[in-house]
Amino acid sequence: MNKKNLNILKTAIPWAVILLLFVFPFFKPDIFFLSVGVILFMYIALSSSWNIIGGYSGYMSFGHGAFFGIGAYTVALLLIEFGYSPFITCVLGGLLAAVFALIVGYPVLRLKGPYFSLATLCLGLAVPVVVINMPNELTGGATGLFMPLLPVDIFVNRTIFYEIMLALAVIATLISRWALQSKFGLGLNAIRENESTAETIGVDSTRLKITAFVLSAFLVGVIGGIFAYYRTYVHTTTVFDVNLSIMIVVMALLGGAATWQGPVLGATILIIIDQILISAFPGLPAELSRLIYGLILVLVIMFMPKGIIHFVNVWLRSRASAAGAEEVQK
C-alpha cells in the first residue's frame, strides 16, 4: 500500500468509527450499552480537554473537578429557577468555569511542577466546600438540587445524551488536536520542555498558559453541565468528585499526554476495564476497582512513562529500522 492510501485510511477509519457510533442507538441496542457510551464519551471529552493544559504544557492540574462542578451547578440552577434548557445553558456553565479559571489561573499558574498540582488539588477540594455552605435556596446545600426529567421515555433519553456526549467527545478531540498542531500548541510544548528558555525565544508563557487553562476549563464546564442534566441531580459529592479529577489525568497519562490521541485511547481502555470488572464481578466494591486503577497507573509509569502511544511509536520505529537494516544486509 502506498503512503497516500495509508493517509486516506488514517483519516477515514476514525470518521467511519464515529459514524458507526452515531448510528448505533438506531439499532435499538440494550440500554446498558448506551449508558456505557455516555460515560465513555464523557471521559474522552474530559481527558482531551484536560490534556490541553495538563499534557501539552505539562501543568498537571488535579483540580478540573472544580470546573466540572461549576458547569453542573450553573445548568441545574438555571433550569430549576428559570426553566432554561441545559442544552443551551451548558455553554454558560462553561463560560463561568472559564471565568473562574481565569481568576485562579493568574496566581496558580505561577507555581510549577508538584506545587501547581497540589494547589489545583486543593482548589478542587475547596470549591465544593464553598458551594455546600452557600444559602440552601441557592445551591440546595447538603441536599443537592433535583432537576426535572426530560419528558421522553428512558430509551430516547439515553439516546439523546449518548449522541450529545459523542458530539462533545468529537469536538473536544478536534479542539485538542488543533491546539497541538498549531502555533499555540508548539508554544505550550516549549513551555513544558523548558519555560524560561521558551521565554527567551519570545514565547509569552503567562498568556499561553492562561489561555490553555481557560480553554480547558470551558470545555470541562460544558461537559459538566450536560452530565448534570443526564443525572438530573447535582450534589457536591457527585459533581465535585476528586476521583473524576484524578481519573482524567490517569487516562491521559495512560494513553500518552503529549499526544492528542492519548486521552481517547486511555479513556477507552479504562472505561472498558471498569465495565468488565463491574459486569464480571457484580458485587465488586468500588475500592477494589480503584485499587486496580492504581495498579495500572503504577505499571504504566514504570514501563511506559510516556504512555501507550509513545511506547507503540518507539516500538514501530525500532522494528522499521531493524527491517531496514535487514534489507541493507540482503
Added chain:
Amino acid sequence: MMLEGRNVTKRFGGLLALSDLSFQVEKNEIVGLIGPNGSGKTTLFNTISGLYKPDAGRLFLKGVDITRKKPFQIARMGLGRTFQIVQPFEEMTVLENVAIGDLYGSGEGSIMKSRDKALEILEFVGMKQKPSMLAADLTLPDRKRLEVARALATNPDIILLDEVFAGLNETEINESIALIFKIRDNKGITIFMVEHVLSAIMKTCSRVIVLDYGQKLAEGTPQEVSRNPRVIEAYLGGAVCSK
C-alpha cells in the same frame, strides 16, 4: 549603540553578583566577556535577557529601556541568546526547536513559513541533514549549533553567546569561529559572547570586557587585556605567572 548597561547591580541575598557595572556594545561589534568562574558573566547575560531583574541600574537595547521588560518582550525586540548549559526542547524535533524561535520570536508568519525559515537557518548553521531528529538524540556540538540556530530564528539584532566553544575539540572550535563571523557578516547581527577558550576570543573579538567579582576589571582589545597585570593576576592567575 546596540546594547548598553548603566550601573547595573544584581544581588543574590548577601552576594553581590554584579556591582555597579556599566558596559556598551556597538552595532556590528564582536565583544567578548571573560572572567574567572563566579565573576558574574552568566548572571549578566541572564539580567540582560530579562530572566533576572537588576536591583539597580538600567539596561538599554537599541536605545530603548528594557530594564523592566519580560524575557519574551526583550526577545521580540531583537535580543537572542544561547545557554551555557545547552537547553534544547529535547522531546521536540530539531526543526520544531528552530521553528518555535521564528513563530514566536520574529512574530510573523504561519507554521508552514516557519518550517521553511527553520530549514534555511539549519542550513546556515550546517545542520540541514537533521531536521527530523529529536533534539535529545543530538551530539554536544550539534546541540550547541541548535542553540545558535534557535536564537537566530528569532531574527535578532544582537545575540548573546554563552560559552559556545566549551567542550568542543579544535576542529569544532574553528567551525564555530567561522560561524560567528558568518552570523555577523552575512546577517549583520552584533555579537556579545562569554568565553573561556582564550585562543577563540583572540581570534574573534575586537574588544574584551573582563569581569571579576561582578565588577569591570579591564576593557580593551584582546592583546591589551591579556597584557594587563590586574587581569593576569585575577583571571589567568598562577598558571601564566609561573610560566
